Amino acid sequence: MPDFSLYPDMSLTGTPFLCTLAVLAVVALGLPLLLWTRVRGPRAVRAVTRVTMLLFAQLTAVTLVFTLVNNSNQLYDSWSDLLGTGDHVVHAADLGADGTGGVVLERLPKVRQTFRPAAGPGMRAAGGVRVTRMTGRVSGVKAEVYVWLPPQYDDPAWADHEFPVVELLQGYPGSAKAWFGTLDVHEQLMPLMRDGTIAPFVLVAPRTALVPGADTGCANLPGRVNAESWLGIDVPRMVIDNFRVRSTPRGWSVAGYSAGGHCATRLAVAHPDRFGAAVSLSGYNDPAVERASLTGRDPALRAANDPLRMLREAAAPPRISLYLSGQEKDGYEDAMALGRAARTPTSVQVVKLPRSAGGHTMALWRPQVVPAFRWLTGELGGHRTADGTPTPP
Incomplete structure (x- = not known):
């Protein structure tokens, strides 16, 4: 070939x-x-x-x-993704329950990444998206990460401000570019960030398609892939090392659609010490819903990676906020189940979408971008505008 x-x-x-x-x-x-x-x-x-x-x-x-x-929905980003020949795993050691492999994260030296303008549909709009290719020091994953900076980032009035971050996860199959090239997240949000309606978030879209022909379920699977450590440790630490962003859980959130929504909820429930909020658009709880899911094929992994079961069995209710939207038989029932299982300080907001809104497609999720980010603005709060006044919820 x-x-x-x-x-x-x-x-x-x-x-x-x-x-x-x-x-x-x-x-x-x-x-x-x-x-x-x-x-x-x-x-x-x-x-x-x-x-x-x-x-x-x-x-x-x-x-x-x-x-x-494919170009319209950003399903496959490259020939290797389409043909199932790409593998972004350098090594996949057993990293233990916390996903660190015993590494003291605070002692890791800072690593400066080189970014270049990203190419592709929509990537040059709204100030442009930049991309870097990095190797996770903990996860052993080698892949690209896309970053978009809000209009206030280079404004001298905001020179001392640390910005909140939203990590964006795509569905399966899907490209990390989809949030920018199809959902137009940066183009939709930029004018609202300028006028103070929505807080200025740094948007980060890492690759989640890491192994050929399979959905990782954003989990750590020793010997196969450490997707959870890639998304929950390596990517956040790289962004913190290279940009003026918050480092506390209340400064970080994760959002996704379809399989990415499942991952967003799962990561927040599992790691309230890393993420303070999550947005799931048409996501699901049972990983077996995605036929290509690696975590859905084994009964033990399937149970261990179901965010509903994780929430019910947590030693203490996680201090997180969840925004879950879906249609009947496409995310809504799973969202309601999470809402019933939640206990303070876990908060859950469920949005039921009408059947007339469309099916399980980008056309359904694109109009949900702004409402989801309005909610994130209210949840993460405390974001001042350039004149010193709080950003309105």
């Missing part, structure tokens, strides 16, 4: 590849119209030639439609 990484202009989500497919589709449609009656040779040869032209036309049409759908 060709190494498409050597031809960045022909990347899966690149414009040149899309244009090439469009041209091929037109050519494939025109060939039978022009050559159908002009094919020469024995009957068998003519039949094979005509069938080949029809198959070529169908193949290019299907490929073009798939590419358009």
Whole structure:
């Protein structure tokens, strides 16, 4: 198979590849119209030639439609993601119950990352998204992380301000770019951050598709992947080392849709010492809902990674806030179950979406971005505006 990484202009989500497919589709449609009656040779040869032209036309049409759908929903970011050949795990040691492997996190030296402008649909809007590729010092994961800074970040009036962070998790399959390229999170929020309606959050979108052809469930699985430590330790520490952000749990939240919503809830319930709030859009509790989930295949892992069961069996109710939205039979019932299981200081807000709002798609989740961030603004609170007044909830 060709190494498409050597031809960045022909990347899966690149414009040149899309244009090439469009041209091929037109050519494939025109060939039978022009050559159908002009094919020469024995009957068998003519039949094979005509069938080949029809198959070529169908193949290019299907490929073009798939590419358009993929670009619109940011399902696969690269050829390796699509073909299941990418593996972002350097090593996956047994890190123990706390996911640190005995490492004293406070003693880890700061690591400065080099960021570059991110490419792709929507990535240059609203001030632009930047990207870096890092290797987790605890998790052993090597992958990219996208970061967007709010408009106040470089404002001299905010020079001493530490900003709250929202870690954004995509569904499965899905690209870390989807929050910016499809949900337009930065474009939706930037004007509201400017006028003080919504607090200025730093947005961080790490890769969650770490192993070929499987959803990690954002869990640590010794010998396979340490996704929980990647998302809960390595990514936050990198952001804290490189940006002017808060380091306390009330300064960090996590949000996701679909499988990413499951991960967001699970991470917050498991680590109230790291995340103070979570947003789940059409998420679920039982990891087996996602057929490709590694944690859903084993009964013990399935039970251990169900946020409802985790909440019920917690030694003490975690000090977290949850915002859970969904439609009937698509997240709503699971959200209500979490709400019934919650005990103070755990707080749960459930939003029921009407069936008319759409199905389990980006079109359903895009309009939920602003309400979710309004809620986060109220929950994390205490964010001053440039003139010193509190940001309104």
